[in-house]
Amino acid sequence: MTTFRTIGINKELVKGLKELGIVQPTEIQERTIPILLEKKTDLIGQAQTGTGKTAAYGLPVLQYIDPSRNEIQALILAPTRELVQQIQKQLFKFTKYCSEKIFAEGVYGGEKIDIQKNRLKRPTHIVVATPGRLLDLIERGDINIKNIEVLVLDEADEMLSMGFKQDLNRILKYTTGTRNTWLFSATMPDDIKKMISNYMSPAAARIEVNKNALVNANxxxxxxxxxxxxxxxxxxxxxxxxxxxxxxxxxxxxxxxxxxxxxxxxxxxxxxxxxxxxxxxxxxxxxxxxxxxxxxxxxxxxxxxxxxxxxxxxxxxxxxxxxxxxxxxxxxxxxxxxxxxxxxxxxxxxxxxxxxxxxxxxxxxxxxxxxx
Structure with missing residues (x-):
């Protein structure tokens, strides 16, 4: 039986997962995690909401973080405040038993920007954000994402259909460097394909879960x-x-x-x-x-x-x-x-x-x- 240990997740994170009742990897996790842990690569994942995508990218992100480096090392973009809060909460729960603390901050509209500015002054390794608010903070000089190693675009098609296309393009330009981009989307409209060809490596790994069932089989x-x-x-x-x-x-x-x-x-x-x-x-x-x-x-x-x-x-x-x-x-x-x-x-x-x-x-x- 495949377990999180056999696909490369460390004991401390596995202990946190077990407490949440997450014992066996879903298909997207089983296929994505080993690729992301094995080498630094861009990745395109096509999978439905509710298939376990957060852990599929979240666990490798957490294993990449060097807690002794007090700078933002990973950025996760998501379409809504609700999803940002949920991702941040899950990352926090996954790391419950980690000996060195990994800090993730949420950045989104609907909350006073000054509160978020102050939170970002604390040690922060991962930022989970909606595109609009993140751009505000970047352009005001309150956040620096130039040194990130991993950029995750979660529910990329949703972000585009909500009108974040220009914001995303501007953010992607701010992060050019040696970062790897991991893009997850339920559907692959032309705008997503364009973004992939503009900002991602042609050698990006591709994972498709239930390609013929664009909708959850259950x-x-x-x-x-x-x-x-x-x-x-x-x-x-x-x-x-x-x-x-x-x-x-x-x-x-x-x-x-x-x-x-x-x-x-x-x-x-x-x-x-x-x-x-x-x-x-x-x-x-x-x-x-x-x-x-x-x-x-x-x-x-x-x-x-x-x-x-x-x-x-x-x-x-x-x-x-x-x-x-x-x-x-x-x-x-x-x-x-x-x-x-x-x-x-x-x-x-x-x-x-x-x-x-x-x-x-x-x-x-x-x-x-x-x-x-």
Missing amino acids: ITHQYIRTSVKEKPNLLIRILDSRPEDRGIIFCRTKLGTQNLLKLLKEEGFSVDALEGDMQQKERDKVMRGFKKENIQFLVSTDVSAREIDVQNLSFVIHYQLPEQLEYYTHRSGRTARAGKTGVSLAFVIPSELQELHRIQKELGIRFNEVQF
Whole structure:
């Protein structure tokens, strides 16, 4: 049996992993970690959210760090504040039993920049950041990333679809030198391919997990034929039939999200919403409630979906089909995390059947029609 020890992870980190219940490497970890530990190389990893990417790059990053060198040695970029906090927290937990302390700081919008400036004055070996806030700090001279040895781009396609393309290009220019770049992405749109050819070695190692299944294999894809008029009642019946389950309902627009939230609250459901125009404080409050299971269902737009990383979600419902193909991947990836199974259910009106077939073909998945 493959263990973290057999693929090169040191005893102290393995002890930290064991305490978190992480004993056997996932496929992305088993294939990535030995390559990254064996030699300094660029790496391109294509894998879904929820497959264990953080440990796949995080453990090698931690083993590369020299704790006696008081400078930033690794930079991890991620699309959202939520993901940055989560990565930072995981790195901290992995290092619980390390004899020499490795310090990771989180840098993101939504928190006063001065607080983060002060934190960065402490010993810092790893910075985990969202692109926008990191660029602010670089350009104000509050952070120096010139000597980093490893740059990780996590959920690179997400960062580009959120409009961070120019920020990323500027950051990559600030870090030119001897750094290695490790890029992880669920999908490989043209912009990502361009970034790879501009900033990464042609000899970069490539890892593809379930290349033909761009979507997590533990998700069951279903659809229901309906009409715009029937959708609200259909949704209420489905939620009523799942009294013990938790899930997310996706809409295309913030107005659609607000209307649906109002309807479901009037029907007595335990529900809240996430959408783009909310203040960070409100978003955090909603996410806390959802994570603590005080809220059973969440209504969300695609932009907000990226912040949601919650265990044990049984289903996602596409109340409206997504506008972009990769949104389907990211929406459905909120369920069936950490080896669990889940259902992704699309509400489809007659004019959208062709679009459903396109999603099926492009993503290599199969939708089963269900009646309700």
